[in-house]
Amino acid sequence: MTTLVHETQKHYRALVDLFSRPGEVRQSKFDTPNFTSYSDAVLATVLTLFDNEICFNTADRKDADEFLTLTGGRHTADYGKSDFIVVKDEELNAGLMEGARIGTLASPEKSTTFIIEVASIGEGRMYILQGPGIKSANTLEMTLDPEWIIWRNTLCSEFPLGVDLVIIDRADRMTVIPRTTTVEVM
Numbered sequence: 001m002t003t004l005v006h007e008t009q010k011h012y013r014a015l016v017d018l019f020s021r022p023g024e025v026r027q028s029k030f031d032t033p034n035f036t037s038y039s040d041a042v043l044a045t046v047l048t049l050f051d052n053e054i055c056f057n058t059a060d061r062k063d064a065d066e067f068l069t070l071t072g073g074r075h076t077a078d079y080g081k082s083d084f085i086v087v088k089d090e091e092l093n094a095g096l097m098e099g100a101r102i103g104t105l106a107s108p109e110k111s112t113t114f115i116i117e118v119a120s121i122g123e124g125r126m127y128i129l130q131g132p133g134i135k136s137a138n139t140l141e142m143t144l145d146p147e148w149i150i151w152r153n154t155l156c157s158e159f160p161l162g163v164d165l166v167i168i169d170r171a172d173r174m175t176v177i178p179r180t181t182t183v184e185v186m
Contacts (some may be wrong), residue, residue, distance in 0.1 A: 004032060004047070007030055007031070007032065007044070008044070008047055008048045010029075010030075011028065011030055011044045011045065011047075011048045012048050012049075014026050014028070014174070015045065015048065015049075015166070015174075015176065018166075018174060018175060018176040019133075019164075019176050019178050020133050021133050021134070022129050022131065022132075022133050022134055022138065022175075022176060022177055022178055022180075022181040023127075023129040023134065023138030023139070023140040023175060023177070023181075024138070024175065025121055025122065025140075025173050025174065025175045026173070026174050026175075027172060027173055027174075028040065028041035028044055028168070028172040028173070028174055029172075030043070030044030030172070032044070032047070035066055036062075036063045036066050036067070037060055037062070037063055037088075038063065038086070038088075038117055039117055039168060039169070039170050039171075039172055040172055041168045041172035041173075041174055042086065042115060042117050042168050045115055045166055045168065045174075046067050046070070046071060046084075046086060046115070047070060047071060049084065049113075050067065050070075050071035050072075050073040050084065051071060051072060051073065052071070052072035052073065052074075053073075054073045054074070054083040054084060055073065055074045055075075055076045055081050055082050055083050055084075056073050056074070056075060056076070056082055056083060056084040056085070056086060057075065057076055057077065057078075057079055057082040057084070057085045057086070058075070058085070058086040058087065059087060059088075059091045063086070067086070078099070079095065079096055079098075079099030079100055079101075079112070080099050080100075080101055081101075082100070082101070082112055083101075083112065083113065084112065084113050084114075084115060085100065085112055085113075085114050085115070086115045086117075087114065087115070087116055087117070088116070088117045088118075089116055089117065089118045089119065089143065089144055089145065089148075092116070092145070092148050094151070096114075097148070097151040097152070097155065100112040100114070100155065100163050101163075102155050102156075102161040102162055102163060103160070103161050103162070104161070105160070105161070108160035108161055108162075111161070111162060111163055111164070111179070112163050113163065113164045113165075113166060114163060114164070114165050114166065115166045115168065116144065116148075116165060116166070116167050116168070117168050117169070117170065118142050118143045118144045118167055118168070118169050118170075119143040119169060119170060120142065120143045120169050120170070120171070121140070121141070121142045121143075121167065121168075121169040121171075121173045121174075121175055122141055122142070122169075122173065123141055123142075123143065124141050124142050124143035124144070125141065125142065125143070125144070125145075125146055125185070125186070126139055126140070126141050126186040127139070127140045127141075127142070127146075127149060127183050127184065127185060127186060128140075128183070128184040128186060129177065129181050129182070129183055129184075130181070130182050130184075131178075131180050131181040131182050132180050132181070133178075133180075133181075134181070139186075140175060142167060142169070142175070143169075144167065146185040149183050149185055150185065152165060152177070152183070153182070153183060156179045159179065159180065160179070161179075162179030163179060164176070164177070164178050164179055165177040165178075
């Protein structure tokens with residue numbers, strides 16, 4: 001019998017692998033009742049990464065209440081206090097990126113991880129990824145507006161400071177762009 005614990009363990013392993021291999025795409029097979037406006041893979045990521053010690057932000061209050069009920073995490077309207085920001089690509093705005101935590105030199109882990117739902121991974125704008133975990137370069141196609149990658153590149157310009165992106169499409173395909181990865185918009 002597979003339980004929610006088993007499912008989140010598998011999903012965690014997939015996320016760790018994706019953080020190790022930026023730009024690689026995986027299909028999430030997480031199956032649980034979903035009462036949010038996000039895809040099942042976004043919900044799986046929230047259930048896997050959130051606990052009662054984190055603060056998160058999401059635009060929709062109903063989704064925030066559902067995440068709170070399922071994980072015990074705390075919702076905050078202050079982007080600068082958010083460990084995670086869960087957002088749909090069409091809801092991204094300059095305030096989110098400007099307010100995101102990038103950590104400090106003493107504590108780079110105190111930064112924001114964005115969980116972004118896009119229309120599609122595998123079609124759309126092309127990006128070239130280079131850095132740790134990539135042999136020479138990976139190409140990634142997705143419908144995320146290049147403006148947000150440019151913002152992300154600015155936030156990640158002084159390693160080890162920066163933000164990490166977990167990008168998930170509506171068909172439950174996932175990829176990760178960690179702060180260590182350089183991204184070029186094609």
